[in-house]
Amino acid sequence: xxxxxxxxxxxxxxxxxxxxxxxxxxxxxxxxxxxxxxxxxxxxxxxxxxxxxxxxxxxxxxxxxxxxxxxxxxxxxxxxxxxxxxxxxxxxxxxxxxxxxxxxxxxxxxxxxxxxxxxxxxxxxxxxxxxxxxxxxxxxxxxxxxxxxxxxxxxxxxxxxxxxxxxxxxxxxxxxxxxxxxxx
Amino acid sequence: xxxxxxxxxxxxxxxxxxxxxxxxxxxxxxxxxxxxxxxxxxxxxxxxxxxxxxxxxxxxxxxxxxxxxxxxxxxxxxxxxxxxxxxxxxxxxxxxxxxxxxxxxxxxxxxxxxxxxxxxxxxxxxxxxxxxxxxxxxxxxxxxxxxxxxxxxxxxxxxxxxxxxxxxxxxxxxxxxxxxxxxxxxxxxxxxxxxxxxxxxxxxxxxxxxxxxxxxxxxxxxxxxxxxxxxxxxxxxxxxxxxxxxxxxxxxxxxxxxxxxxxxxxxxxxxxxxxxxxxxxxxxxxxxxxxxxxxxxxxxxxxxxxxxxxxxxxxxxxxxxxxxxxxxxxxxxxxxxxxxxxxxxxxxxxxxxxxxxxxxxxxxxxxxxxxxxxxxxxxxxxxxxxxxxxxxxxxxxxxxxxxxxxxxxxxxxxxxxxxxxxxxxxxxxxxxxxxxxxxxxxxxxxxxxxxxxxxxxxxxxxxxxxxxxxxxxxxxxxxxxxxxxxxxxxxxxxxxxxxxxxxxxxxxxxxxxxxxxxxxxxxxxxxxxxxxxxxxxxxxxxxxxxxxxxxxxxxxxxxxxxxxxxxxxxxxxxxxxxxxxxxxxxxxxxxxxxxxxxxxxxxxxx
Numbered sequence: 001x002x003x004x005x006x007x008x009x010x011x012x013x014x015x016x017x018x019x020x021x022x023x024x025x026x027x028x029x030x031x032x033x034x035x036x037x038x039x040x041x042x043x044x045x046x047x048x049x050x051x052x053x054x055x056x057x058x059x060x061x062x063x064x065x066x067x068x069x070x071x072x073x074x075x076x077x078x079x080x081x082x083x084x085x086x087x088x089x090x091x092x093x094x095x096x097x098x099x100x101x102x103x104x105x106x107x108x109x110x111x112x113x114x115x116x117x118x119x120x121x122x123x124x125x126x127x128x129x130x131x132x133x134x135x136x137x138x139x140x141x142x143x144x145x146x147x148x149x150x151x152x153x154x155x156x157x158x159x160x161x162x163x164x165x166x167x168x169x170x171x172x173x174x175x176x177x178x179x180x181x182x183x184x
Numbered sequence: 185x186x187x188x189x190x191x192x193x194x195x196x197x198x199x200x201x202x203x204x205x206x207x208x209x210x211x212x213x214x215x216x217x218x219x220x221x222x223x224x225x226x227x228x229x230x231x232x233x234x235x236x237x238x239x240x241x242x243x244x245x246x247x248x249x250x251x252x253x254x255x256x257x258x259x260x261x262x263x264x265x266x267x268x269x270x271x272x273x274x275x276x277x278x279x280x281x282x283x284x285x286x287x288x289x290x291x292x293x294x295x296x297x298x299x300x301x302x303x304x305x306x307x308x309x310x311x312x313x314x315x316x317x318x319x320x321x322x323x324x325x326x327x328x329x330x331x332x333x334x335x336x337x338x339x340x341x342x343x344x345x346x347x348x349x350x351x352x353x354x355x356x357x358x359x360x361x362x363x364x365x366x367x368x369x370x371x372x373x374x375x376x377x378x379x380x381x382x383x384x385x386x387x388x389x390x391x392x393x394x395x396x397x398x399x400x401x402x403x404x405x406x407x408x409x410x411x412x413x414x415x416x417x418x419x420x421x422x423x424x425x426x427x428x429x430x431x432x433x434x435x436x437x438x439x440x441x442x443x444x445x446x447x448x449x450x451x452x453x454x455x456x457x458x459x460x461x462x463x464x465x466x467x468x469x470x471x472x473x474x475x476x477x478x479x480x481x482x483x484x485x486x487x488x489x490x491x492x493x494x495x496x497x498x499x500x501x502x503x504x505x506x507x508x509x510x511x512x513x514x515x516x517x518x519x520x521x522x523x524x525x526x527x528x529x530x531x532x533x534x535x536x537x538x539x540x541x542x543x544x545x546x547x548x549x550x551x552x553x554x555x556x557x558x559x560x561x562x563x564x565x566x567x568x569x570x571x572x573x574x575x576x577x578x579x580x581x582x583x584x585x586x587x588x589x590x591x592x593x594x595x596x597x598x599x600x601x602x603x604x605x606x607x608x609x610x611x612x613x614x615x616x617x618x619x620x621x622x623x624x625x626x627x628x629x630x631x632x633x634x635x636x637x638x639x640x641x642x643x644x645x646x647x648x649x650x651x652x653x654x655x656x657x658x659x660x661x662x663x664x665x666x667x668x669x670x671x672x673x674x675x676x677x678x679x680x681x682x683x684x685x686x687x688x689x690x691x692x693x694x695x696x697x698x699x700x701x702x703x704x705x706x707x708x709x710x711x712x713x714x715x716x717x718x719x720x721x722x723x724x725x726x727x728x729x730x731x732x733x734x735x736x737x738x739x740x741x742x743x744x745x746x747x748x749x750x751x752x753x754x755x756x757x758x759x760x761x762x763x764x765x766x767x768x769x770x771x772x773x774x775x776x777x778x779x780x781x782x783x784x785x786x787x788x789x790x
Contacts, residue, residue: 027252030326035328035336036328036332036333037259037327037328038259038322038323038326038327039258039259040256040257040258040259041256041257041258041259041322041326042254042255042256042257043254043255044252044253044254044255045252045253045254045255046252047252052245056245069249069251069252070252073251073252073254074254077254077256079258159335164306164328164329164332167306168308168325168326168327168328171308171325171326172322172325172326175311175318175321175322175325176255176318176322
């Protein structure tokens, strides 16, 4: 983990990327304490790949932008190190090898998959498992990390909705970047 | 070769005879001298040429790997959570708090807050417009939804209505706020909950709450119910005790009434440090700028100022100027145009009405029945008005508002019944309306401000089984009257005075309300109508407001309409929207005089 602060078992990271048609990708990273209160928030300026990047990166462009460019940058900026980073972006699997805390995809926060192909692609990249009442996935990591994620998720009460903090991030991005930040 | 039969075959016997023939041709070389030439090595000329192959053209496409710029906000840790249990993520403590809350409520039928919070209902705190710094705005944007904050250790004893969550979300981030909800929508609960959240978030440490004296116990009771963990001190007793209380405040919330605040103004001015929040209940008390009350209140040191009122505008937009002298000094100035007032206070005032926010309420159909007095009745009215005006004019500068008021009462009584002929245009209309109501088996409530009128009506409406509920009915009999009205199928009408029947009764089973005469103040009329039109009513409620045209009633009504329009202009953006306006716009002294085109005498005008 690149963040300066020590890892806290009471701190959860929520990482997402807002795709705004006109302006590009805005990354948002929210650190919450155990009570769900904000501790830190970081958001990026819009990131927009040029034509060359689109051609040369091909299908790897999205994971590169989401994971390496945005996700990794945001995590490096944070002074607190969370025990787990939750995300609602399937492209964030590229972040997992770059950080030393588990990057967890939360099914509850994902938009509904339109097709079986999407479902299959998701299954191919992410390794799904149940953590308490939540269904989550990790792109890499061993049994120890998986146990850590399960313990973290089990420590949350039943009524906790892991999709909710992502709404906060989107509102905060809109506040920081202006009202024209409209999701694609 | 011949072979005889029986002779063995042998190879030699088969060999053919061979005859040779020399085919050698005699060849003789001819020496021409060329052979030596052919034996000489060839002469080779070497030439070295430089080879410069062309390099392929290369186009370099840089792939930017610059990291994006990042904006960072860090928030101070919330103090109370440092060592405590997380309030929203701890189901165990929520259940404990629920049990405590239910016990405090002492009401088994109350709906306790479910342990499972609704995923769909999320009330978020939006930063007010006057917060400019992005970090401060994001602090509010990034807070959890109120439904989440008010779970766990901060669980409420009852589930608030969605509009109440909105009210809490409105107050929470504001340093200058006016909560102007219609009476009965729970301003007290919303305020206590917002204070509680801010206290637990460490944003408040000391709060002063000022209310009218009769409401002190009500506030205590409400704090016990909604925030039992918050220490509360009531400033009371003799002067020495009060001064000691002002100077040695340990309590988080201090409760005082207006009169004591004025009396203890000096002691209050020495309170250090300044209060984090001062809340004014019934804040219309400071509408008159420069009054002792206003000056005493506005001099209290404070960081946040909240005002609660059901009637932010009683007479004119300047009433709001008075309140804003406390809430946000300088935001409004006297004489400001209503539209400008509306623009300036837009982000500071929240106003909702029951009609707008209580979705379970059945529709209310209001019709103004404009009636012409009978000729004899009008003649009596005209004579009384002319004589009264002459008599009052003769009083000159000694005329008082009481003199004018007496004339108005007299004229209004004539609009009900002609004391000379006994005729009543309103009674005729009421009888016609009740015929239809009784025929359909329905029930009606008739309101008047005079017991005498009600008793007269009771006599005239005997065929509809009338019941009376007013000041002359002994208190011990009143429940019986209501019960009979509920049960007795022959009792189609109950005759009520505004004073006795206007509050506290549940008459949802009545589908019709008649205002036989009009009260001075729409708030009282609305209270009366609310006896039938309330949660639990099974169908639409029809309200008929009787109004005698070309009389004082029409002029009073016109003034009240204009005030409603003024109110609507100022609060057009509020939840109730235009047309649902003010409820407590009584007549000022100037307006009472103006009903007869008189000017307020100098002494009264001052």
